[in-house]
Structures are given as structure tokens and as C-alpha cells.
Amino acid sequence: MADGERLICASDALLDSGRAVRFEVEYIGEKAPAFAVRFEGRVHGYLNRCGHLPMELDWREGEVFDSEGLALICSTHGAMYGADSGRCLGGPCGSTPLVALRMEERDGKVYCKGIDDG
Numbered sequence: 001m002a003d004g005e006r007l008i009c010a011s012d013a014l015l016d017s018g019r020a021v022r023f024e025v026e027y028i029g030e031k032a033p034a035f036a037v038r039f040e041g042r043v044h045g046y047l048n049r050c051g052h053l054p055m056e057l058d059w060r061e062g063e064v065f066d067s068e069g070l071a072l073i074c075s076t077h078g079a080m081y082g083a084d085s086g087r088c089l090g091g092p093c094g095s096t097p098l099v100a101l102r103m104e105e106r107d108g109k110v111y112c113k114g115i116d117d118g
């Protein structure tokens with residue numbers, strides 16, 4: 001395992017547009033909730049913190065996709081985010097994206113390598 005990466009789950013725990021796997025990351029010196037999802041075959045990870053207000057997205061634990069499985073949606077006021085980018089697609093998030101994480105999938109496992117700061 002490389003420096004600074006953390007095993008999150010087995011690859012088969014993430015189904016395309018399915019339930020998120022929740023975990024925690026260190027963000028600005030504090031533990032913060034985060035999640036991993038699979039979308040169009042690829043794994044993506046974000047802080048579980050809406051760009052509108054600092055609320056978790058899930059409407060039920062791990063349920064962060066809209067009903068079509070095409071975008072991430074905040075259960076509080078309906079902000080929509082691109083599952084592959086974290087960009088706000090509509091609703092009260094305005095121009096504020098989700099905070100993306102660096103995720104990697106290899107050998108049937110999913111790893112988080114920290115905050116994606118560019």
C-alpha cells in the first residue's frame with residue numbers, strides 16, 4: 001500500500017449508480033464524512049458535504065443517486081451534482097462543487113488517497 005492511501009472497500013461493494021460506501025477522511029484537521037460511488041464503471045469519491053449547506057447528501061444511508069442513477073442529489077433541498085465530477089448541475093449548490101477525493105481501484109479493491117486538490 002502506497003503512502004497516504006487507505007483501503008475503503010472491495011470493488012464489488014460499489015455497483016454502478018448504486019449505494020455509496022461511506023467512510024471518513026481528514027479534512028482541514030478534522031474527521032469529515034465521505035463516500036465512494038461507482039458511475040459508468042469508474043469509482044469516484046467525495047466529501048459527504050453539500051455545497052449549499054454543510055449537510056450530508058444521503059436520503060437513507062448510502063443513497064446519494066437520483067432515481068435514474070444519473071446524478072448525485074442532496075436529500076435536503078435537491079442540489080444535483082455530476083457523479084463523475086462533483087460539479088453542481090442544478091439546485092441551490094450554485095457554483096459550489098462537492099469536494100472531490102482521489103480514488104484508485106486496483107486488484108479488486110478501492111482506495112482513497114486523500115483530498116483531490118487539483
Ligand code: FES
Binds near residue numbers: 051075091
Ligand atoms: S443542504 Fe444540500 S441542497 Fe441544501
